[in-house]
Amino acid sequence: MMKKQILKHAKACGDNECCGLIINNKQYIACNNIALDPQNNFEISPDDWIKAENQGEITTIVHSHPNGLPILSEADQLFQLQTKLDWWLVCNNKIYQFNAIKPLLGREFEHGVDDCFTMMIDAYMLTGILLPNYGRQDNWWNNGQNLYLDLLPVNEFYQVDNVQEGDIILVCLGAKVPNHAAIYIGDQMILHHCPKRLSTRDLYNGYWLKYTHSIWRHNAWQPSAFTAILNNMALNLN
Structure with missing residues (x-):
């Protein structure tokens, strides 16, 4: 049900990137994209972020690449690193899930954990x-x-x-x-x-x-x- 809501929201946004938040790993909240260039970027409305926080724990950030690749851009990955949250990406009417990870370069070695x-x-x-x-x-x-x-x-x-x-x-x-x-x-x-x-x-x-x-x-x-x-x-x- 939640994934259907996400795909429907992305489709409704057309050529603009959609954005939203998942709370408690089970509820999707569609948000307003207030970026100056919404076709190529997204910025979640602070009011929407506050409303989501009041409803539960934000566990995932969602956005779309309506005219792009099904991968996180450099800016996406930088923001994901800052948020320390999982990110979901809608592209070609599919949802791609990207776990929060440490940068690939500069990791401390720990066998079985970071190796x-x-x-x-x-x-x-x-x-x-x-x-x-x-x-x-x-x-x-x-x-x-x-x-x-x-x-x-x-x-x-x-x-x-x-x-x-x-x-x-x-x-x-x-x-x-x-x-x-x-x-x-x-x-x-x-x-x-x-x-x-x-x-x-x-x-x-x-x-x-x-x-x-x-x-x-x-x-x-x-x-x-x-x-x-x-x-x-x-x-x-x-």
């Missing part, structure tokens, strides 16, 4: 591709588990020989099975997160290239999806 596996899941979530998160203990690669090869083939990834932006590169770090994932971001660079280091960009050469196990691409990958990852990395450059 290379988390990085891969969060980056692909930004592109609209949702992957399951496996509970995992440190050193799983020496205990008979093979998490990456269990995850990727059953979630519409296939192995490729050449690398392109957005591909997952699996690396064996002192293990017989791939236990590290990096995202290729072009210009011979990767985005990844290693133990005892902040998540960062590195050149894809030397050690990383030598111990590459395989390269994987999602069946539904579109070049435009990579823009969502670039938008997130840009947050650390502002």
